[in-house]
Each structure stands twice: as structure tokens, then as C-alpha cells.
Amino acid sequence: MTRWYREKKREHYYKQAKKDGYRARSAYKLKQINKKYNLIKNGDIVVDLGAAPGGWSQITKKIIGPNGKIVGVDILKIKPIEKITFIKGDMTKSETIDEIIENLNGKYADVIISDMSPDISGNYDVDHARSIFLCQMALETSKKILKENGNFLCKVFDGRDLEDFIKDLKDNFSFVKRFSPQASRKSSSELYLIAKDFYKN
Numbered sequence: 001m002t003r004w005y006r007e008k009k010r011e012h013y014y015k016q017a018k019k020d021g022y023r024a025r026s027a028y029k030l031k032q033i034n035k036k037y038n039l040i041k042n043g044d045i046v047v048d049l050g051a052a053p054g055g056w057s058q059i060t061k062k063i064i065g066p067n068g069k070i071v072g073v074d075i076l077k078i079k080p081i082e083k084i085t086f087i088k089g090d091m092t093k094s095e096t097i098d099e100i101i102e103n104l105n106g107k108y109a110d111v112i113i114s115d116m117s118p119d120i121s122g123n124y125d126v127d128h129a130r131s132i133f134l135c136q137m138a139l140e141t142s143k144k145i146l147k148e149n150g151n152f153l154c155k156v157f158d159g160r161d162l163e164d165f166i167k168d169l170k171d172n173f174s175f176v177k178r179f180s181p182q183a184s185r186k187s188s189s190e191l192y193l194i195a196k197d198f199y200k201n
Helices: 003-020 027-037 055-064 094-103 122-146 161-171
Strands: 045-051 069-074 085-088 109-115 146-157 173-179 190-198
Touching: 003 027, 027 055, 027 173, 027 190, 045 055, 045 122, 055 069, 069 094, 085 094, 094 122, 109 122, 122 146, 122 161, 146 161, 161 173, 161 190
Parallel strands: 045 069, 045 109, 069 085, 109 146
Antiparallel strands: 146 190, 173 190
């Protein structure tokens, strides 16, 4: 695939997002992932980690309908969306987790989705390690707030520590799969890990 074609595809999703009123073209990644794996369903309680600018929350809101609930978290401030709770906080801090739990009102999440990405340093090994760390934080959060048989999704950069993290997922979920949605750039090292049927061991 030529660079010209890749850029054209990227531009297509960017323009489509503007047209459809989504805040980010990454919205289509979640749409494509959910169409294939049915992670999020009508009425679900969903926690969206790394939610800024809100594109995944927009897609999730459409899927869960009026009876569902979304709690979105990001270190950046997110422009409000009706009927979505956004928390400005650092996912690596325990007080942020406490705030999520507080906003779940005594319930467990059906699904946790994470599009968290590290600040890109330009050193791929460093960026990969930071990406794995964020996924581990998302998994640790899941152990605290995800219900039995719940689902999990996280973005990760491919690299040497990926297989070890996949093993960690397999210790907690009965179904684990890696997936690159069509809306991802083919040149990108990012991929998504889909994990279903959470169990506490």
C-alpha cells in the first residue's frame, strides 16, 4: 500500500468524522471493533479510559442507549456530552480510580474500553513500554470495577512485551484476541486487544 493511499484513507476517516459529528476519527475504530466482537451492548455500563476528545464515548452512547451509562476519564479536560460523566484525572493515581468507583454508584462496569496512548517520545522501545504500562493500568482497574463475565478493550503498541501482557489478559479473561480495525493506518504499530468473559482468579 502506497503512502499516498494510506494518507488518503486517513483523510477519508477524518472527513467522515467531521461529517458525522464525531470528535475523532478513532470513533470508527471502536465502531468496527464492536461490530465484529459485540463487546458493548444496549443498556451496558461502560468506563472509557483515555476518553479525550470523546469520540469513543459518542459511539458508546449510541450503542448503550438511554438505559446505559458511561464514565469517561482522561488527564485532559473533555468538552461535556449530555448524559456522559467525564472525570479529569490521571489513571495511574488511586484517587482517580476512587472517583470512577464513586460515579458507578455501587455498580460494576459491564465493559472497560481504553484508547490511552503515551506521549510519543520518538524512541519506539520507550513508547512501547509506556503503552504496555497504560494497558496494565487499565487491566488493574478492570480487576477492581469490572463485573464477572465483563468485557475489556485496550489499544497497545506492538513490541517485545506484548506477549507477556496477552498472557496476563488470558489469566483474567476466557477469550483474548488481537485486532487491527480497518480505520487504523496500515503503517501504524497500534493494535487492539479484545478480551471477553472476565473472571477473578
